[in-house]
Amino acid sequence: xxxxxxxxxxxxxxxxxxxxxxxxxxxxxxxxxxxxxxxxxxxxxxxxxxxxxxxxxxxxxxxxxxxxxxxxxxxxxxxxxxxxxxxxxxxxxxxxxxxxxxxxxxxxxxxxxxxxxxxxxxxxxxxxxxxxxxxxxxxxxxxxxxxxxxxxxxxxxxxxxxxxxxxxxxxxxxxxxxxxxxxxxxxxxxxxxxxxxxxxxxxxxxxxxxxxxxxxxxxxxxxxxxxxxxxxxxxxxxxxxxxxxxxxxxxxxxxxxxxxxxxxxxxxxxxxxxxxxxxxxxx
Amino acid sequence: xxxxxxxxxxxxxxxxxxxxxxxxxxxxxxxxxxxxxxxxxxxxxxxxxxxxxxxxxxxxxxxxxxxxxxxxxxxxxxxxxxxxxxxxxxxxxxxxxxxxxxxxxxxxxxxxxxxxxxxxxxxxxxxxxxxxxxxxxxxxxxxxxxxxxxxxxxxxxxxxxxxxxxxxxxxxxxxxxxxxxxxxxxxxxxxxxxxxxxxxxxxxxxxxxxxxxxxxxxxxxxxxxxxxxxxxxxxxxxx
Ligand SMILES: Nc1ncnc2c1ncn2[C@@H]1O[C@H](COP(=O)(O)OP(=O)(O)OP(=O)(O)O)[C@@H](O)[C@H]1O
Ligand SMILES: [Mg+2]
Numbered sequence: 001x002x003x004x005x006x007x008x009x010x011x012x013x014x015x016x017x018x019x020x021x022x023x024x025x026x027x028x029x030x031x032x033x034x035x036x037x038x039x040x041x042x043x044x045x046x047x048x049x050x051x052x053x054x055x056x057x058x059x060x061x062x063x064x065x066x067x068x069x070x071x072x073x074x075x076x077x078x079x080x081x082x083x084x085x086x087x088x089x090x091x092x093x094x095x096x097x098x099x100x101x102x103x104x105x106x107x108x109x110x111x112x113x114x115x116x117x118x119x120x121x122x123x124x125x126x127x128x129x130x131x132x133x134x135x136x137x138x139x140x141x142x143x144x145x146x147x148x149x150x151x152x153x154x155x156x157x158x159x160x161x162x163x164x165x166x167x168x169x170x171x172x173x174x175x176x177x178x179x180x181x182x183x184x185x186x187x188x189x190x191x192x193x194x195x196x197x198x199x200x201x202x203x204x205x206x207x208x209x210x211x212x213x214x215x216x217x218x219x220x221x222x223x224x225x226x227x228x229x230x231x232x233x234x235x236x237x238x239x240x241x242x243x244x245x246x247x248x249x250x251x252x253x254x255x256x257x258x259x260x261x262x263x264x265x266x267x268x269x270x271x272x273x274x275x276x277x278x279x280x281x282x283x
Numbered sequence: 284x285x286x287x288x289x290x291x292x293x294x295x296x297x298x299x300x301x302x303x304x305x306x307x308x309x310x311x312x313x314x315x316x317x318x319x320x321x322x323x324x325x326x327x328x329x330x331x332x333x334x335x336x337x338x339x340x341x342x343x344x345x346x347x348x349x350x351x352x353x354x355x356x357x358x359x360x361x362x363x364x365x366x367x368x369x370x371x372x373x374x375x376x377x378x379x380x381x382x383x384x385x386x387x388x389x390x391x392x393x394x395x396x397x398x399x400x401x402x403x404x405x406x407x408x409x410x411x412x413x414x415x416x417x418x419x420x421x422x423x424x425x426x427x428x429x430x431x432x433x434x435x436x437x438x439x440x441x442x443x444x445x446x447x448x449x450x451x452x453x454x455x456x457x458x459x460x461x462x463x464x465x466x467x468x469x470x471x472x473x474x475x476x477x478x479x480x481x482x483x484x485x486x487x488x489x490x491x492x493x494x495x496x497x498x499x500x501x502x503x504x505x506x507x508x509x510x511x512x513x514x515x516x517x518x519x520x521x522x
Contacts, residue, residue: 172367178354179361180381
């Protein structure tokens with residue numbers, strides 16, 4: 001083929017190959033290999049050992065605690081995320097840019113720092129700690145602290161997913177709904193929500209995956225009480241530090257499985273509703 | 284039951300988009316707002332539709348203090364330049380929306396809604412496209428659906444913001460003839476924004492030529508064309 005007539009966007013073959021190999025190699029080494037190794041290690045001493053490690057009472061307690069923390073944090077952050085994205089995308093107000101920056105805070109602040117801040121607030125030497133202790137409410141080293149840490153860290157996921165989507169969709173459809181006689185609530189339920197449902201679902205899935213996996217902030221606030229305030233990631237660390245590799249990798253494999261399940265669910269939904277998805281983007 | 288717009292003003296930040304716009308239109312009139320870009324046509328129309336709040340001035344329509352009412356109680360059908368159809372709803376659901384959101388005691392029965400959708404689709408000449416999604420329609424078809432949707436609520440006022448702006452000349456001419464026919468049939472007071480003078484003169488009973496947030500001249504197409512009151516109007520019309 002004559003060089004002059006090649007497409008302006010056509011890159012030379014060697015470049016395409018090199019980039020392709022780098023991308024695939026990177027994904028294989030950095031993402032796939034650890035995942036495979038976790039499962040391999042978990043099953044190294046046989047399936048039976050794997051399952052008996054799984055039903056350890058402390059392990060079960062950790063699983064339960066993680067699921068409970070996620071079950072509280074994810075719905076709260078979903079409501080918050082929708083509210084934040086809705087007000088940012090559909091209304092003009094002072095301090096909007098500041099709010100957007102604030103939502104990103106948990107992404108930029110190290111989770112450990114966030115954990116320490118909550119210790120400052122709720123610890124026995126903190127602002128609220130003594131007062132709450134007077135009412136017999138424990139935040140630190142108890143479920144409330146773990147939930148707080150989880151909420152903080154997973155704060156941005158739903159909002160971040162929805163804001164660009166809703167800004168992009170604009171206010172036209174909401175305005176049309178208003179002129180057709182719909183109330184604010186009807187407009188939200190019948191127009192806004194259906195338009196964002198895929199982004200919302202994706203945000204919730206990511207938020208959930210992160211809530212189950214959070215380590216740093218929870219680690220500071222939980223107190224690591226075995227069988228009581230240990231979440232799954234903390235339990236993995238504890239088992240690992242106690243040289244219980246089978247147990248550590250068994251729980252790690254469970255965590256990885258939950259993550260894979262999340263991704264599989266997302267892919268399935270994308271495949272199942274591909275047409276609708278395309279229709280909601282094209283317009 | 285006439286429409287009386289009196290000295291409506293509106294500032295965005297500190298920029299005055301409307302500096303006292305006034306006109307009077309009899310019930311059932313077809314009014315065109317004509318003017319160059321940035322003259323305040325959309326702003327005035329959105330104020331009439333309740334999508335924007337006027338700073339000062341008043342609007343009376345059907346013996347109501349129009350500006351005191353929220354958009355959803357005005358019962359004014361609005362057709363947007365960019366269609367603004369509900370993208371996740373079929374054509375039929377789009378058209379039925381305004382009926383379905385009514386309080387239960389005022390909501391027509393399912394069968395009545397279905398019949399009304401069919402009738403409206405026939406009126407805008409889209410019979411048989413009930414189950415399509417907006418993304419599966421051409422621009423002209425989308426705007427016909429938007430028109431049907433606005434008409435479904437039996438509006439007492441019809442507001443259109445350059446509804447045919449994105450369409451080619453042939454489709455524009457077709458659609459504006461249809462619009463005029465539908466207007467005459469429904470007898471609804473209509474305000475139609477355009478910056479195409481040929482279109483304004485062809486379709487309207489009354490033309491308001493806007494400039495910098497005011498109405499520079501207002502009258503029948505013949506009068507405005509025969510006797511431009513200011514140099515601006517005659518320049519604009521001869522452009
Ligand atoms: N939301 C807004 N914020 C700030 N300024 C605005 C806003 N909407 C309109 N304006 C300004 O008000 C003036 C009138 O705008 P408007 O949209 O009413 O003009 P128009 O006559 O409809 O123009 P076009 O023919 O280009 O649609 C313009 O100068 C515009 O920049
Ligand atoms: Mg405009």
